[in-house]
Amino acid sequence: MLNMFNLGSGLAVRWTLVALLAGGCVGGCCCCPNPNHPVTTMADLAGTWRGPxxxxxxxxxxxxxxxxxxxxxxESDQVPGPVALTxxxxxxxxxxxxFDDSQQVLLGSRQQLSISDKGELYSYVGDVDDPGTCRFRRGTD
Known part of the structure; x- marks a missing residue:
């Protein structure tokens, strides 16, 4: 029987690694910069954002x-109640x-939000296998 997983050849190992790395980046791997993702400036984000x-x-x-x-x-379900930050x-x-090609907004040293391609600020919350999102949208309405 032919052993298809025989990696005895150093050449086979090298080509396997090259193929895996090239395929991941060409296929849109997040570790490679996305040239189509616009760069956001601080002036672009200036304004008021409404939280959830x-x-x-x-x-x-x-x-x-x-x-x-x-x-x-x-924190909305914390007991004795959520803390509203002012x-x-x-x-x-x-x-x-x-692993995330979106820029980050760092608020102080403890909190961060990602910038979506839809013009929202968001963070993931909850279970890492099935996260929800916390979104801030531009405007006061």
């Missing part, structure tokens, strides 16, 4: 932010992460 529970997040082009009654997703601080843009 009614609070607002205001991002300013100078790198400061203000939150007004923002309940962070995943505070301010600094924010910045970060490059895309290894």
């Amino acid at each position: 529970f009614g609070g607002t997040l205001t991002l300013r082009a100078d790198g400061t932010f203000a939150r007004d009654q923002v309940v962070w997703c995943g 505070d301010s601080g600094n924010w910045t843009l970060a490059a895309a992460e290894f």
